[in-house]
Amino acid sequence: MDLQLRNKVVIVTGASEGIGRAAAERFSQEGALVALAARTQNDLDNVANDIASTSGNAVIGIATDVRKEESVKALIEAVVKKWGKIDVLVNNAGTSSASRLEELTNEQVDEDFNLKVKGAIFCTRHALPYLKKSRGCICNTTTPGGKAPTAGTQPTALSRAAGISLTKTWAFEFANDGIRVNTVCVGFLRSRQHKLRWEQAAKQNSELTLDQFYDQFNARIPMGRVGEAKEAGDVIVFLCSGAASYVTGTAINADGGMSPVV
Template identity: 40%
Template structure:
């Protein structure tokens, strides 16, 4: 299937590692120009080298903090200056923070909302004039499937991710007249540094394959997912192949979430 991504330009926040990096790789493989954003220059340099090795493409790396409106505007300006257009924004930056309500102080709430909600707002607003200029485009917000039915000890992430879902639906309605599609993916158990750290702590004697398939994870498909599996879904939603899909949430969690 031709995803219709050749020659388009995509910004991926949190693009130096994990799902963000693999999304950049998939988009570059499909012929898109990719701009990756993260706070660490060294990690960005490594990511650019990986993208080059895997795809032959020269990615643009921008050191930036998604919580900064100025950094968002600077990143968008660099992307357009370098590639002449902007078509796609993948708001991926974020980490998991989960604790009971009485252990989450005001500063933790502010940090989490700044990173996961306002980061998406800053980059989407900065990109909007350019997405309109190309006659439409795509925004994909990375959230979490469990935010639809949050459980105990899931704060503040479940709230900030649920806010990201509401943002997605409202934006999709507001921006549809411009031909701009806005969707979200609900990430479940996907291999990451945090998951790997848990593996080493809980079962250092097990191989990753054995740990990923441990029944205790309660994943209907029987295993923890791979970052590339998430990246492929994100790339699809960002592409012309999903030209009639907007305002929706797609779970990438192996069937673990109890809600659609």
């Protein structure tokens, strides 16, 4: 299937690892020109070189802190200076932060909201004039917890619910400009974050293997396994492609069936 992404200019935030990197790899494989954004330039350079060497297409990395609007503005300006347009924006910055109310700090709430919600707003605000010109696409990464939160999942469930709300709002606001906006609600994936949690757990139980650590999630997932970043990245790329030209305002679960809501 031709996803009609050749020579499209794509910005992916949170692109140095995980879902962002996986989406960037697939975009590049499909012929897109990809700008990677994250905070550490050295990491971005390494990822950009890896992806470009495999796909043969141009990939650049631009150090960006999406919590700071001036940094986001510089990102957008650099991409437009390089390639003259923007066709796709993937708002993917942010990792899980989860606590019960008794342990939840104001700093946690502020950091999570600034990174995931205000970061998406800043990126979309400054990319919007160019997305209007290209009649482009936006995809926000959220989680099923934004639809159906459980105990001990704040502030991430709060910020992800806001991301889903922004998705629907922007789908209505930008429809007349030909811009589609969707979100992928990502469930449990193999990730660096979960590996770090396993390492902490292994300090208490030295016999605990990484696979055994993931087994605790497998039992809660109807498909019986934790997902891979590539599986979420592929959904993001599809939603931003010509193959999804009539899809907007949707929140698609990529969670192995774990969410109790569709």
